Amino acid sequence: MNIPSNLTDFLYWIKERTEKLWSVDDENCPKGFYSAKWQGLSEEQIDQVERKYEVSFTPEHREFLKILHAIDKKEIVEYEDEGEMIAEECTFFYNWLENEAEIIRHIRFIYKSMWNDVNSVNHVWLKSWGLKPKSLERKKEIFDEWFSKLPQLLPVRNSSCVVNSKNLKWNPVVSISGSDVIIVGWDFRTYLLYELREHLDIYINVFDEEDQMFYPELIDEVQKIFNENYKYDEAKDIPYLKEMILYWSSGWSGFGLNYYPDNARIHPIVKTYIAEEEK
Template identity: 75%
Template sequence: MNIPSNLTEFLYWAKERTEKLWSVNNENCPKGFYGARWQPLSEEQIAQIEQQYAVSFTIEHKEFLKILHAIDKKEIVEYEDDDELIAEECTFFYNWLENEEEITDQIKYNYEGIWNDVTSVNHVWLKSWGIKPKSIEKRKGIFDEWFSKLPQLLPVRNLSCVVSNENLKWNPVICIRGSDIVILGWDFRSYLLYELRKHLNIYTDVYDEELGMFYQEFVDEVQNIFDENFKYDEIKDIPYLKEMILYWSSGWKGFGLNYYPENVKGIRPIVRTYIAEEEK
């Protein structure tokens, strides 16, 4: 397969590979993608977007925007509701020229989703915040100060956001579901391999003799990239947000850490790594 390691070369490789798959209307082309083409941005457009949204894209993110960015089709998502099959058109990757409402809503959700987990759903309280105050106003003051220190979290697709901080050696892409935050890739290349996995033909069919059926797994080259990308590295960090990611056991794997001993089998529930002392 020879997946390029250079980001620019990889982005052109992904562009060619996805558009080729989308050019043929058969069972391999996901619903809604037939004839889809990427819509790159110019450097001038990127500069205008940064000014409009008061954001700063990383070098990797800018390269992605200049070569891929978004597509000119809608993804068709199907699901059942009361035994009725529903099909909805959804935005694939956010288009910074057209999806202003969706992008701003996602930016707001990053704040509101975590805050909701602090106040009601999961009663999250980080160790670094100290003893939880009884007053909701004081809690919000502590939370707002913490949130103001986070790197910019720039939407890229659905709940996925780029951690925008050029002072970091690694520039991860994360998925934010309230306080449950997971790392999808420590660089754009690994993230896109994950996000475009159904569009890049990077699977191989493996036969399970015990079950008598085929299943798909990543080809060795892709799996090796993921394994290398998620290796433990003590310098991997996301300022202030790392503690929130490690609050749930689901986030540990992203840092190459095992919350449970390797010999533990079965379902591993999401558990809190720290529960603050409640006010009395």
């Protein structure tokens, strides 16, 4: 398949491959995507977006916005509700020129959902925050101070955000829902392969002798890219957010950790720290 390693070449490869699949109205074309086209932004438009939202895109993010950015169609998501099938039109990748309300809502949701996990749902309390206060006001002060230090988190699609920091060697994309923070790619290339996996024809059907069934598996070239991207590198870091990522798991291989250390087995969704509370 020869997936380009250069980001610019890769983004054009994504554009050509997805638009080709979307150009044919058959069972391989996901619902809502027939004849869809990517809508890149000009340098001037990107500059205008930065001023409007008071953000500063990394070079990698700017390149994505110039070549891909968003599509001119709505994704159709089907689900069952009380026995009735519902088809709903949804935004695919956020359009920074048209989806202002959705983008602002997403940015606010990051804060609200995290604070909700601290305040009520999971009663999250990070080790760096020290003794857990009884006072709700003091808890919020500590949380707000920590949140204010996070790198900018810029929405891309659904719960996925770009960690917007020019000081990092890696520029990861993370999925955030409250304290549940997952790295979905340490760079745009890996993230897009993951996010667009159903639109790129990168699976093959492999027959399972035991089940006597075919199962889809990523082709070797793509699986190798994922494996390489998630290898440990001491430069892989996300200031402040890393501690939240590790709160629910000490097994993040990208941080050089393992679910199964010597003589122990740590389940991935178990808290790694239980806070001491004020008496």
